[in-house]
Amino acid sequence: MSPAYKTPEQRDRWHKRTCARCGRHGWFAARWPDGHVCRTCHDKALRVRGQCPACGDERVLPGLRPDDGALICPDCAGFMMSYRCSRCGREGKLHGGRLCTRCTLADRLDDLLDDGTGRIRPALLPLAESLLNADNPVSILNGLYTRKGKIGAPDDLLRRLGRGEIELTHEAFHTLQHWRAAAHLRELLMACGVLPTVDKQVCLFESWLVGHLAIIAEPEHAQIVRRFATWSVLPKLRAGADRRPLTPGSQKYATGQVKHATAFLIWLSDQDLTLTTCRQTDIDRWHVEHNEHNRDTVRPFLLWCQSTKLTRRFRLPPRRPGGQPRSPRTSA
Ligand SMILES: [Zn+2]
Ligand SMILES: [Zn+2]
Ligand SMILES: [Zn+2]
Known part of the structure; x- marks a missing residue:
């Protein structure tokens, strides 16, 4: 609190008024000819x-x-202040009493996306343009002040993109903190053509996979699961997405396959077994112990293990009717 106020009551007397437009008592943004107005009404x-x-x-x-x-212009209403942007001349809310939202956003993007030469990194010009031409520049500008300066915050991501610290590849986005902000930015980059378009569910699966692999304790397990996901699960998911946009269900099915492959490897370890030493009786035992919902989900992993000769050949129980489909489902 500024030392000019001795008490909170005194501060409120100075800065709080009843809004002439909505009747609420609170901080006021301006004094207009019809009275004080709150920020919302302003x-x-x-x-x-x-x-x-x-x-x-x-x-x-x-x-x-x-x-x-009736709603009238500032001159006819006798406003003392101008709401004309001192750069582009457009009227509207001014930031710092001078620039309109779009000009303020342009300055902020010039600063954030600077590649170190005083200009926006050329590859990111389409991103800057699409942000500037969005219907809601105010919410974009506000978004850039969310968790301002913190690692993984929107402004931090843009700054690192500008400097080239985040590569313009889908892979680079998988490891970024605060996946929600990163996923949103990645969608924007796809929408303006800076990144090639990838199905949203494939993106989500890839991001999830990075996190899942990181928490697998046994390096050998992680390596097998990574190969299974890369060479079996992802190609099927991508092939499905090439036909039609995927549903969240197909992403869930893909993560389920990876989770069950991981669980199967842990189970083998617990039995002092490996993929190489595992025999038909062990496979049968797994299916007896895991008779429930995950029985069909481990099937693609076991089929892949056999085709890549990580295991010997097994007889697998037939797929249950109504079990999960093997190929990713697509939305109608
Ligand atoms: Zn109001
Ligand atoms: Zn007028
Ligand atoms: Zn302007």
Whole structure:
């Protein structure tokens, strides 16, 4: 609290008023001819554009005509301050009392996406352009202040992209912290053509896989699971996505295969077995012990193990009717 106020009550007396537009008592954003306005009413009023019924000009219409309450332009309403951007001349909410949202966002992106030469990294120009031309520049600008400066925050991701610390590949995005912000950015990069388009469910599976492999305790298990996922699960998922957008169900089925492959390897270890020493009786025992929902899910892994000669050949129980399909399902 500024030392000018001795008590919170004093501070509230200075800065809080009843909003002339919505009647709520709180912090005010401006004093307009019809009274003090709160931030919400202030920002909302500055988003309204149209022909001023008093002067006929096409402008922003934050004012209220006293006799009929019609929305009018700042000049006709007798506003003391201008809401015209000092750079582009567009009227609307100003940041720092000077620049409109789009110009403020442009400056912020120039700074964040700078490749070190004082210019936006050329490969990222389509990203900057699509962010600037979005319908909601205010929420994009606000988003860039979310967890500002923290690792994995939106502004941090953009800065590292600008400097080339994050490569422009899908793989680079799998290991980023705060996967939600990273996934969102990755979608934006695909939408503006900076990254090749990949099905959303495939993206989610790939991100999940990185995390899953990292928590497998046994390096040899992790290596086998990685090979299974890379050479068997992912190609099927991608082939499905080439036909139609995948549903979350197919992603769940793919993660299930990987989880059960991992569980199977741990079970083998617990029995002092490996894929090489595992025999038909052990496979039968696994199926007796795991008779429930995961019986069909480990089947693709066992088939892959046989085809890659990691195991000898086994007789596997027939797939149960109504069990999960082997190829990824696609949405209608
Ligand atoms: Zn209000
Ligand atoms: Zn007017
Ligand atoms: Zn501007």
